[in-house]
Amino acid sequence: MKRAPGLITLSRREFCAALGLAAGGLAIVGCSSDGTSQLGADASVLPPDASGSGSATCGTGTDVGPPTMFALNTPVYVASGKFFVVRDSGGLFAVSARCTHQGVTVAVSGSQYRCPAHGAAFAFSGTVIGGPTSVSLSHFSMCMLANGHVGVMAGTTVPAATRLMV
Numbered sequence: 001m002k003r004a005p006g007l008i009t010l011s012r013r014e015f016c017a018a019l020g021l022a023a024g025g026l027a028i029v030g031c032s033s034d035g036t037s038q039l040g041a042d043a044s045v046l047p048p049d050a051s052g053s054g055s056a057t058c059g060t061g062t063d064v065g066p067p068t069m070f071a072l073n074t075p076v077y078v079a080s081g082k083f084f085v086v087r088d089s090g091g092l093f094a095v096s097a098r099c100t101h102q103g104v105t106v107a108v109s110g111s112q113y114r115c116p117a118h119g120a121a122f123a124f125s126g127t128v129i130g131g132p133t134s135v136s137l138s139h140f141s142m143c144m145l146a147n148g149h150v151g152v153m154a155g156t157t158v159p160a161a162t163r164l165m166v
C-alpha cells in the first residue's frame, strides 16, 4: 500500500471543485487565478465515469455518496471496499474493516468494532481496545469527487488523524 506523505488529501483544484458544487455552481472567490469560475476546468479534472452513473473517481477512489449521509459517530460500512466511513468532530475519515490480527472483517457492535474471529475490539477511530492484536485499523485517503460526493482511495493509507472536512 502507498502511504500519503501529508495530512491534507484535497488538492486546491479538488477543494475548489467541491466548494463550487456545494455553492450550487456559483463561482468561488479565491478559487481562480483569473477571476473566472473553475467549475468547467475542475469538472474535466475529476469527471464522472463513462457509465454516467455519477460514480466518479479520484485516483482509484470509490464514490461513497454525499457528505450529508454520514452522521456523527455513526460508521457506514462500504462493502465493496471493506471499509467504514465515519464522521467525528474533526470531519470524515475512512477506516479499514479488515482486522489487523488475521484480516477477518470487523463489524459495528455498540460503540466499537468487533472482530468475530478472535474477539479483537477497536474504537470507531480504529484504535485497538482489546484482543489479540496491538495494531490499529488502517485509515484511507479521501477526497471530494466532481459530483460532490466523497471518494475513498482504499489503496492509500494516511495517518489516523487525517480528516476530510466536509
Ligand code: FES
Pocket: 099, 100, 101, 102, 103, 104, 115, 116, 117, 118, 119, 120, 131, 132
Ligand atoms: S482475525 Fe480478528 S481477532 Fe483474529
